[in-house]
Amino acid sequence: MSEPILDVRATTKSFGGLKAVNNLSFEVYEGEIVSLIGPNGSGKTTTFNVITGLYEPDSGDILFKGESIAGLSPAKVYERGVARTFQMLRLFAAMSVLENVLVGMHGRTRANVLDCMLRTPRMRREEDASIVRAREILEYFPGRFPEVRHAQPASSLSYANRRRLELARALAGEPSLLLLDEPVAGMNPAESLEVMRQIRDLRDRGYTILMIEHDMKVIMGASDRVIAMDHGIKIAEGAPTDVANDPAVVEAYLGRRGADTAS
Amino acid sequence: MTLEHIFGLTVSGLTVGMIYALIALGYTMVYGVLQLINFAHGEVFTIGGYIAASTLIWIGVDATTPLAVKFAYFGLALLVSLVLTATLGFLIERIAYRPLRNRSRIIALLSAIGTSIFLQNLLVIVFGPQPIIMPTAVVPTGFVEIFGARIRVLQITIIVVSLLLMALLTWIVKGTRMGKAMRATSQDREAAEMMGIETNLTISFTFVVGSALAAIGGFLVAMYYGSLQFNTGFLYGLKAFTAAVLGGIGNIPGAVVGSLVLGLAENWGVGLNLGVLAWLFVGGLLLGLYFQLVRAPRFRIDHIAEEFRTPAYERRVRDVYRFAPVVALKTLFAERTDALLYVSAQHAVRLTAANVILLGLAVLFFVNGDVQFASKWQHVISFAVLMAILMFRPSGILGEHIQEKV
Numbered sequence A: 001m002s003e004p005i006l007d008v009r010a011t012t013k014s015f016g017g018l019k020a021v022n023n024l025s026f027e028v029y030e031g032e033i034v035s036l037i038g039p040n041g042s043g044k045t046t047t048f049n050v051i052t053g054l055y056e057p058d059s060g061d062i063l064f065k066g067e068s069i070a071g072l073s074p075a076k077v078y079e080r081g082v083a084r085t086f087q088m089l090r091l092f093a094a095m096s097v098l099e100n101v102l103v104g105m106h107g108r109t110r111a112n113v114l115d116c117m118l119r120t121p122r123m124r125r126e127e128d129a130s131i132v133r134a135r136e137i138l139e140y141f142p143g144r145f146p147e148v149r150h151a152q153p154a155s156s157l158s159y160a161n162r163r164r165l166e167l168a169r170a171l172a173g174e175p176s177l178l179l180l181d182e183p184v185a186g187m188n189p190a191e192s193l194e195v196m197r198q199i200r201d202l203r204d205r206g207y208t209i210l211m212i213e214h215d216m217k218v219i220m221g222a223s224d225r226v227i228a229m230d231h232g233i234k235i236a237e238g239a240p241t242d243v244a245n246d247p248a249v250v251e252a253y254l255g256r257r258g259a260d261t262a263s
Numbered sequence B: 001m002t003l004e005h006i007f008g009l010t011v012s013g014l015t016v017g018m019i020y021a022l023i024a025l026g027y028t029m030v031y032g033v034l035q036l037i038n039f040a041h042g043e044v045f046t047i048g049g050y051i052a053a054s055t056l057i058w059i060g061v062d063a064t065t066p067l068a069v070k071f072a073y074f075g076l077a078l079l080v081s082l083v084l085t086a087t088l089g090f091l092i093e094r095i096a097y098r099p100l101r102n103r104s105r106i107i108a109l110l111s112a113i114g115t116s117i118f119l120q121n122l123l124v125i126v127f128g129p130q131p132i133i134m135p136t137a138v139v140p141t142g143f144v145e146i147f148g149a150r151i152r153v154l155q156i157t158i159i160v161v162s163l164l165l166m167a168l169l170t171w172i173v174k175g176t177r178m179g180k181a182m183r184a185t186s187q188d189r190e191a192a193e194m195m196g197i198e199t200n201l202t203i204s205f206t207f208v209v210g211s212a213l214a215a216i217g218g219f220l221v222a223m224y225y226g227s228l229q230f231n232t233g234f235l236y237g238l239k240a241f242t243a244a245v246l247g248g249i250g251n252i253p254g255a256v257v258g259s260l261v262l263g264l265a266e267n268w269g270v271g272l273n274l275g276v277l278a279w280l281f282v283g284g285l286l287l288g289l290y291f292q293l294v295r296a297p298r299f300r301i302d303h304i305a306e307e308f309r310t311p312a313y314e315r316r317v318r319d320v321y322r323f324a325p326v327v328a329l330k331t332l333f334a335e336r337t338d339a340l341l342y343v344s345a346q347h348a349v350r351l352t353a354a355n356v357i358l359l360g361l362a363v364l365f366f367v368n369g370d371v372q373f374a375s376k377w378q379h380v381i382s383f384a385v386l387m388a389i390l391m392f393r394p395s396g397i398l399g400e401h402i403q404e405k406v
């Protein structure tokens, strides 16, 4: 196979004595949908936080398109083309729907305060182009963000639409790798199905996707490959059905309770 | 108590309020992006004034200088002060706050207080403990008569300049790319960072803008009172901080509203006799009654779910507010009460208490109508206003009720 787009190499991140991510290695190849699964507290979100630069890894390295991104600031990682959504929604609640998407483009625009003050042609061109692109991105969710909603604050949206808006904001950075943290959490089955289709559609449009998910239907239906974690360690990797039937994974999810009562 | 006296006090109140606002904006913006009270901000304000005044002293402007040249010198002093003070604000963040960014809140607070003391001492070392006197030649001395009151041209200048600056700031925050970054950073710094915003740059920008506003405030105060002392910023900083809290810390329009309320309270409080001040309480009482009898019950009723919304239930909610002393208390002590009625009853009792206090104060003030607070009560009054408002609106006048994150 070709060179991976994301290469996590023996990465460790601990909090105090707790190794939330422990010597973790995996690769994601261009055009793949990879799911990261594991019981609660197994270090999935922490893995995302380390990749996106929120935390610096204690050891190990992370390569994106062949270059190390470990230790870069989140803004720099984003600029390289890694965008994410959050498990607990983190929209800018008081900003409008359109502005939330525009924030996602921030790193790609250059106008400074002076440009804005003088309304230089460069700034106006940039602003117009950003707004056109932001609308285009919102139209990717047909019927969800009609014109009238664009100026409303993000906090006024329904829960599912807020999740969609987070995805729209992530797309605004024109990333090549999308990290989705539990994209269907709190959604009903119909909405989950829609998100699953959308994730596959995004892959067809050229995005590479690494997602954290608990919903088995979505994992089975969308992912090409699954990586299972427990206590910060990778315990299985492979095709969805293989991983789901892997004894170590079954034990991590179910067996621990059984083992506890047995002992 | 003539009308022109009241008008004169109002203009003074607005003038002082505007100056508070120029400082309070810096407090509130920094709090927005860092959740930090930048206690050194009062000193930044003083230093802004000192730099402007000493530039003018150094140039040597006097009464014989032609008007056009005076304007040029004035502009130069402003520019020097803006550049140096903004740089100072930038450096304070870089040196005193950024290295401690991920430590506990209390450590940043200590650093802020330390910086404040350091800057005050620096002023004493460089300029000496005596006040610096603003060259009077550049200060507009004219008066205009409005509604029979003599208003200083300088007061009008201060109010107009402040309004222009606030308009400019509003536009920066709402209309520019940097402003968008500021708003995103203050709502969720980590998320903003992960969406490609260089939050460090944004935070520096916030300090620069806040310090520039404070510098202009310092310059205006030096002109208004004719002099500045190394510790002037302490009291002004404290007042402006109070104003920012009063308006809702972190809220930009709130800082302006809080500052104007404080400026007016200080001037009206000691300039008017109690008989006139009583009318403020009458106004407050009317507002309070409107809340209790109209606004609050309507709000509750609007939020009752469709299926429970019977006319009888609506009337019960309304009665709790209307006849609070009897119905609300009865509801509170009843054996079993509906949760909504219970909450409404608590609310109604609180509103009634506030209205009774307002009524009591109005009567008390009317009865002693000829008495006037001595001017040494000024600070007591401003803090009493703060406490009174925060008692009923803990998040400040325009503050958000809950820190909402979605």
Ligand SMILES: Nc1ncnc2c1ncn2[C@@H]1O[C@H](COP(=O)(O)OP(=O)(O)OP(=O)(O)O)[C@@H](O)[C@H]1O
Pocket (backbone or CB within 6 Å): A015, A018, A020, A038, A039, A040, A041, A042, A043, A044, A045, A046, A047, A087
């Ligand atoms: N900033 C932090 N400081 C201290 N401990 C942390 C921090 N972030 C995560 N942890 C701990 O690291 C462990 C892994 O957390 P993480 O959020 O990565 O789990 P997760 O796999 O995403 O779980 P979930 O399925 O519940 O989202 C947990 O024990 C958590 O308490």
Ligand SMILES: [Mg+2]
Pocket (backbone or CB within 6 Å): A044, A045, A046, A087
């Ligand atoms: Mg998680």
